[in-house]
Amino acid sequence: MKSTLNRLIERTYFRGLVFNQSWEDPLLDREALRISADQDTVLSITSGGCNCLNLLCLRPRRLICVDPNPAQTYLLDLKLAGVRHLDHADFCSLLTSCGSTEAVDIYRRALRAKLPDGARNYWDSNTRVLERGILAQGKLGFFLKWIRRYMRWQLGERRIRQFFEVGDIDDQRDFYYREIHPRLLRGSVLKILGSRWVLACAGMHPSQYDLIQDRHGIGRYIRDRMEYVLTTVPIRDNYFIAQAFLGAYLDAESVPPYLLERNFDTLKQTADRVVNVTAWLTEYLDSLPESSVDKFNLLDIFDWMSRESRHATVRSVLRAGTPGGRFIYRSAVRSLPVPPELRSAVVSEEDLAHRLFAQDRSFTYSSFYIYRMDQQRVADQLHRT
Numbered sequence: 001m002k003s004t005l006n007r008l009i010e011r012t013y014f015r016g017l018v019f020n021q022s023w024e025d026p027l028l029d030r031e032a033l034r035i036s037a038d039q040d041t042v043l044s045i046t047s048g049g050c051n052c053l054n055l056l057c058l059r060p061r062r063l064i065c066v067d068p069n070p071a072q073t074y075l076l077d078l079k080l081a082g083v084r085h086l087d088h089a090d091f092c093s094l095l096t097s098c099g100s101t102e103a104v105d106i107y108r109r110a111l112r113a114k115l116p117d118g119a120r121n122y123w124d125s126n127t128r129v130l131e132r133g134i135l136a137q138g139k140l141g142f143f144l145k146w147i148r149r150y151m152r153w154q155l156g157e158r159r160i161r162q163f164f165e166v167g168d169i170d171d172q173r174d175f176y177y178r179e180i181h182p183r184l185l186r187g188s189v190l191k192i193l194g195s196r197w198v199l200a201c202a203g204m205h206p207s208q209y210d211l212i213q214d215r216h217g218i219g220r221y222i223r224d225r226m227e228y229v230l231t232t233v234p235i236r237d238n239y240f241i242a243q244a245f246l247g248a249y250l251d252a253e254s255v256p257p258y259l260l261e262r263n264f265d266t267l268k269q270t271a272d273r274v275v276n277v278t279a280w281l282t283e284y285l286d287s288l289p290e291s292s293v294d295k296f297n298l299l300d301i302f303d304w305m306s307r308e309s310r311h312a313t314v315r316s317v318l319r320a321g322t323p324g325g326r327f328i329y330r331s332a333v334r335s336l337p338v339p340p341e342l343r344s345a346v347v348s349e350e351d352l353a354h355r356l357f358a359q360d361r362s363f364t365y366s367s368f369y370i371y372r373m374d375q376q377r378v379a380d381q382l383h384r385t
Contacts, residue, residue, distance in 0.1 A: 015069075015071075016071050016138075016139075017071040017072070017075060017126075017129065017137060017138040017139070018069065018071070018072070018138055018139045018140060018203050019047045019048040019072060019138060019139075019140050019203055020048055020075075020134050020135060020136075020137050020138035020140055020141040021048040021050050021134075021135060021140075021141075021243070021256075022047045022048040022049070022050035022051040022054075022256075022299075023240060023362050023364045024051055024299060024330060024362060024364075024365075025240070025359075025360050025361045025362045026050075026051070026054035026055075026256060026257055027356075027359065027361070028328075028356045028357065028359070028360060028368060029051065029054065029055065029297055029328065030054075030058060031352075031356055032326070032328045032349075032352065032353070032356060032368075032370045033055075033295045033297065033326055033328060034295075034326065035055065035058045035059075035060050035294075035295055036294075037058060037059040037060070038059055038060075038061055039060075039061050039294075040060045040061055040062075040294040040295055041060065041061055041062040041063075041064070041292065041293050041294050041295075041322075042055055042060040042062070042063050042064070042293070042294065042295045042296075042297065043063075043064040043065075043066065043285075043293045043295070043296050043297070043320075044063065044064070044065055044066070044296075044297035044299075045065075045066060045067060045281070045297065045298060045299040045301060046065040046066060046067035046072045046073060046075075046076050046276070047067065047072060047299060048072070048075065048138075048140075049065070049072070049075050049076035049079045050256050050258065051297060051299070052065045052076060052274070053076075053079060053083070053256075053257075053258035053267060054256055054257045054258050055297065056258070056266075056267055056270050056271070056273070056274065057257045057258055057263045057266055057267065059266060059269075059270055060270075060273065060295075061273065062273050062275065063270075063273055063274045063275070064274075064275045064277065064293070065274060065275065065276045065277065066277050066279055066281055066284050067277075067278060067279075068278065068279065068280045068281075069278070070118065070122070070278045071122065073118075073119070073276055073277070073278045074118060074119040074122040074123065075134075076274075076276050077115055077116055077118075077119035077276060078094075078107075078111065078115065078119060078123060079095065080271055080274060080276065081111045081114045081115055081119075082094050082095070082106075082111060083264075083267045083268055083271045084114070084268065084271050085110050085111060085114055086106065086110055086111070088261050088264045090106050090110070091259075091264070092259055093106060094106045094107070094111075094130070094134075095134055095135070095259070096133070096134075096135060096248070096249065096259075097133055098132065098133025098135065098136055098247070098248070099131075099132065099133060100131070101131055103130040103131065103133070103134070104127050104130045104131050107123060107127065107130055112124070135243065135247065135248070136247060139200075139201055139202070139203055140201075140202055140203045142201065143198075143201040143202040143203075144202075144243070144244055144247070145247065147244065148244075148245065148246070148247055150189075151184065151245060154183045154184055155179070155180065155183055155184065159179055159180075160245055160246070162175070162179075163175055163176075163179070163180065163235065163245075164235055164236060164242070164245075164246075164250065165236075166235070166236075169231075169232070169234055172230070172231065172234065172235055173231040173232075176227075176230045176231050177231070180230065181227075184226075185222075185223065185226070190219045190222060190223070191219070193222055194218035194219050194222060196209050199218070204332075205303070205304040207303070207304050207305065207306070208300070208303040208304055208332055211303055211332065211333055211336075212332050212333055215333040215334070215335075216333060216334070216366075221332065221366070224366070225363045225364065225365075225366070226363060228363065229241060229361070229362070229363035230363075233359075233360070233361050236250075237250070237253075237254045238254075238361045239254045239255055239256065239361075240361050240362045240363065241361075241363070242254065244363075281298075281301060281313060281316075282309070282312055282313045282316045285313075285316035285317060285319070285320045286316050286319075286320075288320045289320075290319055290320065291320070291321065291322045291323065292320055292322070293320045293321055293322065293325065294321075294322045294325050294326070295325060295326050295327070296317055296321065296325070296326070296327035296328070297327075297328055298317075298327060298328065298329040299329065299330060300329065300330045300331060300332065300364075300365065301313070301329065302329055302331065302336055303331050303332055303333070303336065307339070310339060311339045311341065311342065314338055314339060314342050315342065318342065318345055318346070318373060321373045322373075323373070323374075324372060324373065324374075325372070325373045326370065326371065326372050326373070327371050327373070328368070328369060328370050328371070329368075329369050330364075330365040330367065330368050330369070331365060331366060331367045331368075331369070332364070332365055332366055333366055333367065334366045334367050335367060336367065336369070337369065338369075338371060345373065345374060346371040346372065346373055346374065347371065347372040347373075347374060348369070348370070348371055349370040349371070349372060350370075352370055353368045353369055353370045354368075356368060356370075
């Protein structure tokens, strides 16, 4: 019964644009991957495209972006066209304007003719996404819009704005437990938010839902992540929380790296280094030459997989990785290491992962993993298995 329901959810929700933006903290990625400018080939899951463009700010020699959902590919196509053909002001307007025709005008005037056929057909049919604002669209954007309505109902606009104006982290923590927590998570809210269907609207894959429910329980996961990000991470410059609570960035500096004006020239210089692919990750990795990718940004893909699929994907990463290459991923549960059969082929950088994760500004994940590949041990392990 559960597998049938999961397939139904997957068919219903994981079509079209799901992720309008990415929810992985790029500060962690930068330190964990240690990309060598103009030298490394990097592979990243596309998702909302923010991760990819944030990595592009680090000037990899080549950046491969992979996602099985063509709508996510088309979103990145649009962002790349914006990098190539817009100035910084229009680029930000395209991606952050809401409730106006400005983004549609920019698309039709400057980008439409520059897009690949598939992306042009998609955006021609979805100009309402641009008009309503990309940051408010997609499955995740729609979910967050309803969350914001609930928060305004429970907290009031004034209290929410006061929260973003608190002083130090101690004041923030006191304000949360005094003004936010008693109102936000009362009654049946956790039960509703913890629904399989509701969290699917937020982009949680049904397999990830089962993983969390089996390991920790959905209610505990929601409480833990909310308390972590709202009581231990400074809120004033946290653009993830601004998006979740306000639906907009606080100012021009509290944004993802790819939207910062000082990084825009770098993006323009390196946009042609991006390979944007619609494909299943493991199959695509197996099509690459051995030892051809230096760094892998795998987001939370292993949460979506069975143990067998996870094992196969790690093997494919190891085969495609270069000597000393690195791969990172996240998980919504507290422990999801590389499968034991393949652990001898990698070096886990647990201390670095724990140090970086303690600074995570996002509220999505419960753990973070950094691995370095030992190519001789990789070869021995792959030969044995």
